[in-house]
Amino acid sequence: MALIVQKYGGTSVADLDRVRNVAERVLRTYFQGNQVVVVLSAMAGETDRLLRLGRNLTPHPEPREMDVLLATGEQTSVALFAMAVNSMGVPARSLLGHQARIVTDEVYGRARIVDVETERIRRELDRGRVVAVAGFQGLDENGNITTLGRGGSDTTAVALAAALKADVCEIYTDVKGVYTTDPNLVPEARKLDKISYDEMLEMASLGAKVLEIRSVEFASKYKVPIHVRSSFSHEEGTYVVDKDVSMEKVVVSGVAYSKDQAQVTIKGVPDQPGIAAQIFGPISDAGIVVDVIIQNTAEDGLTDVTFTVTRTDLERTLDLTRETARRIGVREEDVVSGSSIAKVAIIGVGMQNHAGVASKMFRCLAENGINIILITTSEIKVSVVIDDRYTELAVRALHEAFELEKGPVEG
Amino acid sequence: MALIVQKYGGTSVADLDRVRNVAERVLRTYFQGNQVVVVLSAMAGETDRLLRLGRNLTPHPEPREMDVLLATGEQTSVALFAMAVNSMGVPARSLLGHQARIVTDEVYGRARIVDVETERIRRELDRGRVVAVAGFQGLDENGNITTLGRGGSDTTAVALAAALKADVCEIYTDVKGVYTTDPNLVPEARKLDKISYDEMLEMASLGAKVLEIRSVEFASKYKVPIHVRSSFSHEEGTYVVDKDVSMEKVVVSGVAYSKDQAQVTIKGVPDQPGIAAQIFGPISDAGIVVDVIIQNTAEDGLTDVTFTVTRTDLERTLDLTRETARRIGVREEDVVSGSSIAKVAIIGVGMQNHAGVASKMFRCLAENGINIILITTSEIKVSVVIDDRYTELAVRALHEAFELEKGPVEG
Numbered sequence: 037m038a039l040i041v042q043k044y045g046g047t048s049v050a051d052l053d054r055v056r057n058v059a060e061r062v063l064r065t066y067f068q069g070n071q072v073v074v075v076l077s078a079m080a081g082e083t084d085r086l087l088r089l090g091r092n093l094t095p096h097p098e099p100r101e102m103d104v105l106l107a108t109g110e111q112t113s114v115a116l117f118a119m120a121v122n123s124m125g126v127p128a129r130s131l132l133g134h135q136a137r138i139v140t141d142e143v144y145g146r147a148r149i150v151d152v153e154t155e156r157i158r159r160e161l162d163r164g165r166v167v168a169v170a171g172f173q174g175l176d177e178n179g180n181i182t183t184l185g186r187g188g189s190d191t192t193a194v195a196l197a198a199a200l201k202a203d204v205c206e207i208y209t210d211v212k213g214v215y216t217t218d219p220n221l222v223p224e225a226r227k228l229d230k231i232s233y234d235e236m237l238e239m240a241s242l243g244a245k246v247l248e249i250r251s252v253e254f255a256s257k258y259k260v261p262i263h264v265r266s267s268f269s270h271e272e273g274t275y276v277v278d279k280d281v282s283m284e285k286v287v288v289s290g291v292a293y294s295k296d297q298a299q300v301t302i303k304g305v306p307d308q309p310g311i312a313a314q315i316f317g318p319i320s321d322a323g324i325v326v327d328v329i330i331q332n333t334a335e336d337g338l339t340d341v342t343f344t345v346t347r348t349d350l351e352r353t354l355d356l357t358r359e360t361a362r363r364i365g366v367r368e369e370d371v372v373s374g375s376s377i378a379k380v381a382i383i384g385v386g387m388q389n390h391a392g393v394a395s396k397m398f399r400c401l402a403e404n405g406i407n408i409i410l411i412t413t414s415e416i417k418v419s420v421v422i423d424d425r426y427t428e429l430a431v432r433a434l435h436e437a438f439e440l441e442k443g444p445v446e447g
Numbered sequence: 448m449a450l451i452v453q454k455y456g457g458t459s460v461a462d463l464d465r466v467r468n469v470a471e472r473v474l475r476t477y478f479q480g481n482q483v484v485v486v487l488s489a490m491a492g493e494t495d496r497l498l499r500l501g502r503n504l505t506p507h508p509e510p511r512e513m514d515v516l517l518a519t520g521e522q523t524s525v526a527l528f529a530m531a532v533n534s535m536g537v538p539a540r541s542l543l544g545h546q547a548r549i550v551t552d553e554v555y556g557r558a559r560i561v562d563v564e565t566e567r568i569r570r571e572l573d574r575g576r577v578v579a580v581a582g583f584q585g586l587d588e589n590g591n592i593t594t595l596g597r598g599g600s601d602t603t604a605v606a607l608a609a610a611l612k613a614d615v616c617e618i619y620t621d622v623k624g625v626y627t628t629d630p631n632l633v634p635e636a637r638k639l640d641k642i643s644y645d646e647m648l649e650m651a652s653l654g655a656k657v658l659e660i661r662s663v664e665f666a667s668k669y670k671v672p673i674h675v676r677s678s679f680s681h682e683e684g685t686y687v688v689d690k691d692v693s694m695e696k697v698v699v700s701g702v703a704y705s706k707d708q709a710q711v712t713i714k715g716v717p718d719q720p721g722i723a724a725q726i727f728g729p730i731s732d733a734g735i736v737v738d739v740i741i742q743n744t745a746e747d748g749l750t751d752v753t754f755t756v757t758r759t760d761l762e763r764t765l766d767l768t769r770e771t772a773r774r775i776g777v778r779e780e781d782v783v784s785g786s787s788i789a790k791v792a793i794i795g796v797g798m799q800n801h802a803g804v805a806s807k808m809f810r811c812l813a814e815n816g817i818n819i820i821l822i823t824t825s826e827i828k829v830s831v832v833i834d835d836r837y838t839e840l841a842v843r844a845l846h847e848a849f850e851l852e853k854g855p856v857e858g
Contacts, residue, residue: 052500105526112500116504
């Protein structure tokens, strides 16, 4: 008998028919003799509806109360799901964040899970019940309701799987698994049988929406095997697991891209210690994530600093950067920005043991006439910033150059 | 500084504008230097919508899960209300049943409050916060969500007022208070300044919907002064309080009626001990409330038993009664029913000290050509069952005969 955590997203429970379908899927697993904990998101569109409701009441709703409001979404899903399972003759219980004892910090709207007390869940499982846990929500130490932010139900599922030492955490979604790249862009994109946590993290940070990034971090930390699969078929999907030897044989596992990028350059910055802290401190304090940072070689004690942020953060970043510029004696007109850029990356744990991966990437882009604006690398990733008009071309060319449409060669 | 519990019903929070209005009303009381605990119902129509949602999923939804679903209604109301108050610059906190520690028994769908732990609410009040408590919901000893049944928010408010030893429990509604009778029927009906718990109970049990009956029982038991008033004006309404000397001077306080009645007669019942238990046991076990019971004088050891139930319970009552009839040797065709009856009652604590009230009532009805089918009396009530075609006539005639349009004469 295995203990399986299954997570279904909002589209999987979008209406009553789909709720019944999910109940039937869960019962397949249950009747195979497994214990099943099901984590559900709010019905598709519900979280947005509740956000609008709050914002229509007042432009800046109190975050604590917004979380109380948002938490009704998942509460509705688990109640309906448990009713559906009960109506099929199998005992089921819904548990909300406070009942499943999903303890978080007190950062409303984007709380982090700090503990899961599994006693209640185990008791229900031991009574032969299917347990439905509301995703996305928890409670802080003072018993206030918190929510985990967008995609938080993935994190709920992985955290429960870790705390319960589940055999697997199945994430059901509307795609069949993790692909070598976006299948909408490259029809030859191939579904991966497995991928390492680190590769998945890089993919997710580049906007692959199949898994929420924090859930992958959590899974990686506690070695929870994730199985990403479709809620509309019974096919196997992609396992996200610790890296193994077979993965290292594959040089590049996937090509990821993100068009949601913008770039800021400050020209003629005095090249002296502490200047980076002065520039990036206020931006980070504002909760804005800076991605690539490049500092050009100094001339006459002056240097150019270029960095990227997401497009939605550009305006606020520019305001903050111009303020900093004044303080450090740089003219405002020397702060320039561009938002027609994209990031394209090749990702693979195998890179560590293979030379020449980066140069093969650059050659491929050059042959396709694509100019590279910025480059960053990590152990398992080479990432370039390019003009966003060339995104699709770059992704297709790289997918072909690294022969990603072909499966891994065993041997 | 007083501690005031205010309860607003679903129509008072039917949309965002009304939620803001309620917030403004509450702040008037707050800025007069009072501590305020606000109990809210679900937005008008929301509970029905959720009931439909559950029943569309499955004809007999699991009661535990239905309560989880229904509880989202009040959760939404308190979150929005607390946001509204916060946006007006006053700190507010919503508390759900499990946070306000409203402990109930475990009868899902119609749970009874057994305890309220006020520590958390007091802590919030002491910090100068407006506290918004979700009505209608609680938690049982095992931490499961329960709901109190229709009108349960009134009970939540009175229970909180009792536990907090509040100075008053204000019930805001869409009428201006408690009237001598239904103003839709009798334009001369007069709003009462005060009424005793016992009178209110009799009124409520006859279908006066202004207060949920259990909330009055609760208030009576713990001597919580209730103030029923309109959420659309600032006028004083009606105080529901312990009876005092001035009330006893008034012979009749009000005329109540209920058209939702049906009558069942079993003819030729053997007049022997234990027969009543055999007839009414199964009915009461089915949760059906039997109101008036009349047993005619026995002839040849046989007697006729007549009783009334609400119309919605008639079919089920007939089924059960026919079954009993077979068991006690009465023919099925001797179980007869009628549903075109109504109950009309005069109510007043003053009756206890005034002779001739009942005969004045009967005379008034006779003069208007209204036949009395059944009569029951209590210390503070005389109730008759009549043909429902005469309900309006009876109510108007009695209201006039007892001069209820005139206020109490002081002296």
